[in-house]
Each structure stands twice: as structure tokens, then as C-alpha cells.
Amino acid sequence: MDIVGIVVLVLVLAFVTLGVVATVKTVRTAKRGVARASAQARRAVEDAQLKARRFTTMGPAGEVAQLRIDLRTAIDSTFRVIDRNDPSLSEAAGLLDRLNDHARTLDRELAVLEREPDRARLAALLPDLDTRAHRITQSADSLRWAAQDRAQQFAADDLAVLRQQIDIESAALRHWEPAPRTPPAEAKQAPPPSPPKPKLGPIRPGS
Secondary structure, three states: OHHHHHHHHHHHHHHHHHHHHHHHHHHHHHHHHHHHHHHHHHHHHHHHHHHHHHHHOOOHHHHHHHHHHHHHHHHHHHHHHOOOOOHHHHHHHHHHHHHHHHHHHHHHHHHHHOOOOOHHHHHHHHHHHHHHHHHHHHHHHHHHHHHHHHHHHHHHHHHHHHHHHHHHHHHHHHOOOOOOOOOOOOOOOOOOOOOOOOOOOOOOOOO
């Protein structure tokens, strides 16, 4: 009985441990989902506010808002094109991550300067900020366009190969020959009639 009790206790502890682990994983997954949804909602609100400030704020502050919009648009568009599940794009994905770090750093700087009360200082800093922003957006555009061209070329090549295979199969399906017909048996010709035998007259005596 003691052995049976120990085995039962071990099994109960194992099931409890598995249940706790599963619960912890579920909670962590739910937290990540909530955090992701919260980040997306916050980003959507920020983007809407940026667009509103772009059209309601004049001068350098409005230009700063436009730079932030351009940065976010270029980076987000490129992230949607670069497929991280494609091994051939792993290098491009790594470069995009590094570029995104620069974009986020610049976006934070722009967010601070956007509320700078000294418009003269903001106007003086704007050319350098504009140069950095354009370098980032141009790099993102270059990656995105290259990935798009690559995908289109691969699709065109695959379609060309598929079309060739379909043409070959279509030709094979249409390549039929009529079944050979058995020629009708030739009628047997009757043998030519034998020549008539000469009739012999009656034999007369003395002839």
C-alpha cells in the first residue's frame, strides 16, 4: 500500500505541475496578446494625432510631424513586404531591424522637438533631422522595392515554367492517332472455269 500511495502521490504532483505550467503559459500568451493589442491601439492613436497636427500646425512643428509620418509609413510598409519566414530574406530582415532602430531613435527625437517652444531652435535643427529622415526612408524604400521586384520576378519565372509545362501537356493530350482499321477481308475470287471437255462422238466400225 505504501508503494501504491507513493505512486499515486507522484502522479498527482506531476499532473498538478503540468497544470501549473500550462496555466502560466496561457497567462503569458494572453498578456502578450493584450500588450500587442494595446501597442497597436496606441500606435493608431499616435498616427491619427500626427496627421491631425500635420494639417493644423504650421511652420517647423508641422514639418516635424510630417517627417514622423514619413518615417513610420516607410518602415511599416517595408515590414509588411519583408517575409521573415523566407530564409532568402533573412539578411534583409536583419538590416530592416537595424534600420528600424534608427527610425525609432529619430522618431523619439522628433517627438521631443515637436513640442519645442523655441521655434528658431527647431528651425535650425530641422535640416539635419530632415537629412536623417530621408536617409532612413530611402533605405527602407530600397529594401521594399527590391523585395517587391524579387517577388514579381520569381512569380513571372514560375508562371513561365508552368505555362511551358501546360503547353507540353496540352500538346500531349491532343496528340492522338485514329485506331488502325482492320481492312475488310477480300472476297475470295472463284477459280476460273475449266475449259469444256471435247465431246467424243460414237465410234463407228471400220473408222
